[in-house]
Amino acid sequence: MNYSLVVTVLMILLVIMGYFLFRPRVPIRLNRIFLALVTIATGMAAFEYAASRMNASAASRAPALWTVNLLFQIFYLSMSYMFFNFTVSYLDSRLLKRARLSVLAPAVYYPCLAILLSTPVTGIVFRIREGWRAGPLINMIFFNGIAYILFSTIAVLRHIRELGFFETASLLFLQAILLAGNLIRMLMPEYTVNGAFTLAALIVVFISFVNPDRYLAEQGYIFNLPALRAMLEENQRLRRHCRVLGFTIRNYSEHREIFGGRQTEEAMTGINRWLKESFPSMAAFYMRSGNFALVGENRPDMTAVREQVRERFSRPWPISGGELRMAVAFVEADTETLDTSGESLINTLMISLDEISRGDRHDESRSLTESLIELNRKLEIRQRLEKALDEDGLEVFLQPLVDCETGKLIAAEALVRLRDEAGRLIRPDLFITMAEREGYIARLGEQVLTRVCRFIRDHDMEAMGVRWINVNLSPVQFLSRDVPEAFARILAEYGVDEKMIHLEITEQSIIDFALLQDQILALHEKGFEFVLDDYGSGYSNLSRVRQYPFTNIKIDMEVIRSYCRNPDPLLPALVQAFREMRLSVTAEGIESREMAQTVREIGCNYLQGYYYSPPLPMKEFTELKL
Numbered sequence: 222m223n224y225s226l227v228v229t230v231l232m233i234l235l236v237i238m239g240y241f242l243f244r245p246r247v248p249i250r251l252n253r254i255f256l257a258l259v260t261i262a263t264g265m266a267a268f269e270y271a272a273s274r275m276n277a278s279a280a281s282r283a284p285a286l287w288t289v290n291l292l293f294q295i296f297y298l299s300m301s302y303m304f305f306n307f308t309v310s311y312l313d314s315r316l317l318k319r320a321r322l323s324v325l326a327p328a329v330y331y332p333c334l335a336i337l338l339s340t341p342v343t344g345i346v347f348r349i350r351e352g353w354r355a356g357p358l359i360n361m362i363f364f365n366g367i368a369y370i371l372f373s374t375i376a377v378l379r380h381i382r383e384l385g386f387f388e389t390a391s392l393l394f395l396q397a398i399l400l401a402g403n404l405i406r407m408l409m410p411e412y413t414v415n416g417a418f419t420l421a422a423l424i425v426v427f428i429s430f431v432n433p434d435r436y437l438a439e440q441g442y443i444f445n446l447p448a449l450r451a452m453l454e455e456n457q458r459l460r461r462h463c464r465v466l467g468f469t470i471r472n473y474s475e476h477r478e479i480f481g482g483r484q485t486e487e488a489m490t491g492i493n494r495w496l497k498e499s500f501p502s503m504a505a506f507y508m509r510s511g512n513f514a515l516v517g518e519n520r521p522d523m524t525a526v527r528e529q530v531r532e533r534f535s536r537p538w539p540i541s542g543g544e545l546r547m548a549v550a551f552v553e554a555d556t557e558t559l560d561t562s563g564e565s566l567i568n569t570l571m572i573s574l575d576e577i578s579r580g581d582r583h584d585e586s587r588s589l590t591e592s593l594i595e596l597n598r599k600l601e602i603r604q605r606l607e608k609a610l611d612e613d614g615l616e617v618f619l620q621p622l623v624d625c626e627t628g629k630l631i632a633a634e635a636l637v638r639l640r641d642e643a644g645r646l647i648r649p650d651l652f653i654t655m656a657e658r659e660g661y662i663a664r665l666g667e668q669v670l671t672r673v674c675r676f677i678r679d680h681d682m683e684a685m686g687v688r689w690i691n692v693n694l695s696p697v698q699f700l701s702r703d704v705p706e707a708f709a710r711i712l713a714e715y716g717v718d719e720k721m722i723h724l725e726i727t728e729q730s731i732i733d734f735a736l737l738q739d740q741i742l743a744l745h746e747k748g749f750e751f752v753l754d755d756y757g758s759g760y761s762n763l764s765r766v767r768q769y770p771f772t773n774i775k776i777d778m779e780v781i782r783s784y785c786r787n788p789d790p791l792l793p794a795l796v797q798a799f800r801e802m803r804l805s806v807t808a809e810g811i812e813s814r815e816m817a818q819t820v821r822e823i824g825c826n827y828l829q830g831y832y833y834s835p836p837l838p839m840k841e842f843t844e845l846k847l
Contacts, residue, residue, distance in 0.1 A: 230417055231416070233420055234266060234423070238259045244434070245433060247504070249314070249451050249455045254303060258300070259423060261296050262420070262423060265300060265419065269415070271289045272289045283349050286353060290347060290349070291338075291340065294346065295337060297362055298334060301403075302369060304373070305370075305372055308395070311430060314451065315384065333362070333365045346361060347359060360407060367400065373392070373396050391429035394425060395422050395425050398421050438493060438506075440507060441489070443497050443506060443507055444505065444506045444507070445507060446508040446509060448504075448506060452504060452516060452563075453465075461518065462557040464516070464521060464553070464554070465570065467508075467512065467513065467551065467552040467554075468549045468574075469549065469575075470578070473485075473578065476511075480545060493507055500526065511578070512574045534549045551577075552577060554570070601641065602652050605640070615665065616640070617638070617676075617839060618636045623827065623833050624826070624827060625826055630685070632687055632827070634691040634829065635691065637693075662695045663703075666698050667708075667711065669693075673692055676839050678715045680843060689722065690721065692725065694726050696727065719750075720750065724749050726754060752773040752775060755775065755777045756774050757779070773804060773805045773806070774799050775808075776792070776808050776809060778830070782816075784823075785819050807825065808829070809829050811828045811829060811832045812831050813832055833847060
């Protein structure tokens with residue numbers, strides 16, 4: 222018999238084991254199972270070689286024959302069981318839940334193992350009588366393997382929609398290789414080719430799922446973001462608690478711009494090397510863009526770790542041609558106190574590190590628990606916003622504008638409102654900022670305008686004394702060239718005259734003159750009036766105001782309050798300048814009769830504030846008496 226194939230397989234297995242052992246490995250179950258697989262495969266190849274040689278030798282003694290043959294069969298039996306465990310463990314890690322078929326893991330293996338171990342007494346699997354002889358249950362080993370291949374295939378096919386094409390193909394190809402090896406071994410036992418099929422299956426697993434290089438950062442021998450995700454998701458799924466210390470390089474992007482990408486990445490490599498050497502009992506991760514994490518499964522004292530990191534960063538990091546000084550900020554978490562998935566934990570960690578890197582220099586440390594609460598609140602707001610937009614569930618409140626001379630209602634400002642699950646109003650700055658950032662602001666603006674137009678159509682504006690309604694226009698909406706046509710279409714649908722809608726834009730919106738001029742002029746040509754909101758809160762510029770077709774200027778409430786507390790000549794002169802430019806002026810934030818009288822004396826045309834009324838639901842606004 223030619224044993225060269227077995228020897229070749231054994232040598233390749235030893236190379237794979239050596240490579241896998243000496244490369245950094247993420248401490249997750251998949252890697253532990255793969256190491257067990259390689260160990261079992263190596264043992265199986267070694268004992269297959271020894272058993273084949275001894276079975277062919279007449280000089281072999283019975284006790285030695287029993288030992289090597291029994292060990293070979295045990296390794297062979299265990300190999301199928303471990304491949305099944307690997308498949309199920311991968312599905313667990315990928316689907317973040319325990320596969321139901323995992324309960325079948327011991328159902329076949331342990332009875333077969335018990336039968337195999339009884340063989341020296343019963344001879345039921347094989348016998349040693351004048352050499353090796355097959356027993357009546359010799360094919361039990363192969364049926365065990367085929368059963369686990371069947372279980373694995375069913376598990377993969379049950380979740381085929383949740384897996385990617387490459388994952389599905391790799392897992393099914395793995396089962397096909399194992400099935401071929403079992404069938405050939407069962408039908409042609411004289412050929413020692415099973416080790417070659419096992420080796421092929423291990424190579425598929427190594428390349429597709431557990432290659433250590435997939436989880437290593439490019440800048441040094443610590444782990445990357447996918448490795449952190451795999452570790453935390455497994456810890457959370459198995460309820461294995463750990464402590465996480467994330468830290469970030471303050472203004473990492475600025476360092477890259479000043480020192481260049483090559484030197485900055487050289488410093489990152491040095492930091493990675495230092496982390497690996499300084500914290501050997503912890504898993505270190507580099508998550509790109511100057512963000513790092515240290516994870517201790519034995520839950521070490523992170524205060525001491527944080528201080529050690531802080532002390533090292535108080536000194537410069539050497540790079541070619543000089544040194545680089547960097548400051549750090551920290552985010553800390555104990556997963557025992559966080560009832561969340563690994564993916565959510567990582568997202569919160571990354572968001573927190575990004576925020577703290579750009580925040581106040583005195584904000585050097587924060588708890589991930591607080592960040593997670595904030596993130597969950599943002600997720601809740603996003604869900605409520607999406608639901609409201611899909612179901613036309615946004616509310617529009619109206620706040621009156623009062624004529625200075627008559628003290629009567631003359632107009633209103635439309636203000637969008639959103640409620641949480643409990644019916645409480647969510648702060649407008651929270652969901653409007655989110656709508657701008659997530660790309661919902663155009664839909665939000667159109668729904669508000671639709672509600673206002675419907676209100677105008679369904680009520681007698683003249684009888685109410687309302688000559689127009691101000692509708693806020695977000696600066697982000699100007700990025701869409703469809704705004705003029707969309708707004709004109711909505712007004713036409715409800716039969717509303719354009720003069721009834723005054724569009725409010727904030728002073729900060731007109732900083733980029735070139736970007737906004739075309740949009741404002743296009744809307745003005747369709748008949749819309751424009752109001753400049755919050756004048757005085759930004760970069761006030763009279764000459765720039767003249768370049769736009771505004772009809773009304775709203776003075777920011779803080780400017781009004783400041784003047785009412787300490788009058789000076791500036792605000793009266795500003796109001797007079799606007800009046801000479803034939804612009805009307807609205808004073809915001811009027812909270813008392815004295816404030817109303819003060820701004821009336823300096824020439825303001827309209828007043829708005831809680832002294833007259835807070836923003837009201839549309840139905841309550843119709844009942845307002847001023």
